[in-house]
Amino acid sequence: xxAFVLVPESYTGGAVWDGVAQRLRAAxxxxxxxxxxxxxxxxxxxxxxxxxxxxxxxxxxxIDAVEAPELVxxxxxxxxxxxxxxxxxxxxxxARIVYLDAGLPQDGESVLDLLPDPAVRDWLRQRAxxxxxxxxxxxxxxxxxxxxxxVAGVPAExxxxxxxxxxxxxxxxxxxxxxxxxxSAGIPSTGILCTAGGSSIAMVQMLLRTGEPRLxxxxxxxxxxxxxxxxHWPMLSCPEELAEVLLRxxxxxxxxxxxxxxxxxPGAFLLDLPERPRERVGQLDLHLPDERPGAEGPRPAxxxxxxxxxxxxxxxxxxxxxxxxxxxxxxxxxGLVGAVVDHPLHALGDFExxxxxxxxxxEQLRADPRVxxxxxxxxxxxxxxLLTADWLAAPxxxxxxxxxxxxxxxxxxxxxxxxxxxxPVAAVGRSGPLPVVLTRVELEMPQIAATVAEFLDxxxxxxxxxxVVDVAGGHHGFETIxxxxxxxxxxxxxxxxxxxxxxx
Numbered sequence: 001x002x003a004f005v006l007v008p009e010s011y012t013g014g015a016v017w018d019g020v021a022q023r024l025r026a027a028x029x030x031x032x033x034x035x036x037x038x039x040x041x042x043x044x045x046x047x048x049x050x051x052x053x054x055x056x057x058x059x060x061x062x063i064d065a066v067e068a069p070e071l072v073x074x075x076x077x078x079x080x081x082x083x084x085x086x087x088x089x090x091x092x093x094x095a096r097i098v099y100l101d102a103g104l105p106q107d108g109e110s111v112l113d114l115l116p117d118p119a120v121r122d123w124l125r126q127r128a129x130x131x132x133x134x135x136x137x138x139x140x141x142x143x144x145x146x147x148x149x150x151v152a153g154v155p156a157e158x159x160x161x162x163x164x165x166x167x168x169x170x171x172x173x174x175x176x177x178x179x180x181x182x183x184s185a186g187i188p189s190t191g192i193l194c195t196a197g198g199s200s201i202a203m204v205q206m207l208l209r210t211g212e213p214r215l216x217x218x219x220x221x222x223x224x225x226x227x228x229x230x231x232h233w234p235m236l237s238c239p240e241e242l243a244e245v246l247l248r249x250x251x252x253x254x255x256x257x258x259x260x261x262x263x264x265x266p267g268a269f270l271l272d273l274p275e276r277p278r279e280r281v282g283q284l285d286l287h288l289p290d291e292r293p294g295a296e297g298p299r300p301a302x303x304x305x306x307x308x309x310x311x312x313x314x315x316x317x318x319x320x321x322x323x324x325x326x327x328x329x330x331x332x333x334x335g336l337v338g339a340v341v342d343h344p345l346h347a348l349g350d351f352e353x354x355x356x357x358x359x360x361x362x363e364q365l366r367a368d369p370r371v372x373x374x375x376x377x378x379x380x381x382x383x384x385x386l387l388t389a390d391w392l393a394a395p396x397x398x399x400x401x402x403x404x405x406x407x408x409x410x411x412x413x414x415x416x417x418x419x420x421x422x423x424p425v426a427a428v429g430r431s432g433p434l435p436v437v438l439t440r441v442e443l444e445m446p447q448i449a450a451t452v453a454e455f456l457d458x459x460x461x462x463x464x465x466x467x468v469v470d471v472a473g474g475h476h477g478f479e480t481i482x483x484x485x486x487x488x489x490x491x492x493x494x495x496x497x498x499x500x501x502x503x504x
Contacts, residue, residue: 013040051172149232198412224254269326307382
């Protein structure tokens with residue numbers, strides 16, 4: 001018989017699993033929904049010294065009491081932290097670890113360490129400080145609940161019960177680092193991704209191919225993945241489907257990812273462009289146009305801003321990649337200065353640093369005597385699309401055009417950036433007459449495509465004109481993947497629009 005030990009999300013107790021537990025038991029499984037110290041019906045047990053180690057010890061006691069030969073440990077959100085800690089102590093007892101819409105914490109990382117938005121970290125600490133010596137973080141209000149993950153699919157009455165049953169969480173459970181010795185590293189695992197939060201198997205596979213070190217273990221054949229088309233609370237929105245997936249996970253099913261191979265590396269840029277010299281100053285590369293009769297003097301410039309997160313160790317860096325050397329050369333072919341910046345968007349918590357690096361690159365570009373400082377376009381790609389928020393909110397007069405290509409234009413719910421200022425969908429209403437050129441691909445990942453649709457709706461409501469260039473049959477990163485005529489024409493159309501705004 002398989003025994004499931006179900007570890008809940010922060011602020012909640014074992015009762016949140018009732019619907020799933022009922023279905024698992026009906027299928028013949030043994031089920032142990034866990035309520036951790038200080039949470040749920042055990043809220044009175046919380047003390048100032050309750051921390052992650054307390055919750056790990058709670059789970060170890062549960063594991064020791066289970067007699068079933070096969071034990072599957074399921075951690076939902078925060079619950080994966082104590083689950084991994086307990087698995088490290090009792091590795092020989094665990095048949096499989098299931099990450100239910102959860103991150104991938106490593107040894108030495110706390111829950112707060114993995115929150116990318118510093119505003120959220122400060123908010124949690126401030127809430128705990130108001131409770132004094134108790135050091136308790138009050139649970140989210142109904143309005144705040146979506147900040148911790150999508151509530152898509154959860155019936156209103158279930159949300160009301162969730163909020164009513166939530167308890168303040170001891171701050172130490174968020175701040176104490178997870179300690180792992182590596183004993184649990186060989187345990188098979190399963191990831192269950194809730195797509196309404198912005199995660200998907202396709203997106204994980206794409207990030208895996210960038211070389212992100214944290215994700216490389218997911219290519220292990222002992223790792224299986226499932227998707228649920230719902231928000232962060234599948235035990236409330238689709239308990240029957242979640243129970244079925246848990247049973248399949250226990251049986252070793254699930255989609256496998258493929259490790260990156262040389263064939264996964266981006267190919268050549270879709271336009272055949274001659275090589276030309278470029279100048280490198282710090283993090284900025286300049287692709288300079290040829291001197292032409294009648295075109296003396298400073299030239300308009302386009303600064304290309306890559307997306308991410310992009311692993312710091314990955315080579316080539318974006319400005320040396322086929323995509324951005326291609327765009328830089330094409331700009332120079334068009335008589336513009338093509339500039340490419342390497343900025344430090346290596347993790348979801350790096351948007352603030354990247355915004356500063358991009359702003360510095362803009363000033364460096366405008367200070368170059370070969371550049372017309374009053375005719376600048378900024379062109380953002382993929383996850384770098386969030387960096388457009390500052391420029392949309394307060395566009396300077398020298399910014400003649402803002403372009404985005406297969407962009408992310410609102411933080412995905414699972415990114416933990418709910419309180420971040422990097423929300424182009426909110427900023428576009430303040431952009432005034434700033435021209436926007438948006439290139440979107442037909443085969444975009446649905447989670448990203450939804451942010452583009454939201455942005456266009458917001459732009460329409462604000463009467464902002466957006467020049468949309470569609471790439472039929474195009475994929476995210478199409479410039480080195482799709483070399484058909486439609487893709488080439490799309491790049492040319494976007495460039496014409498940007499150049500017209502710079503020269504008009």
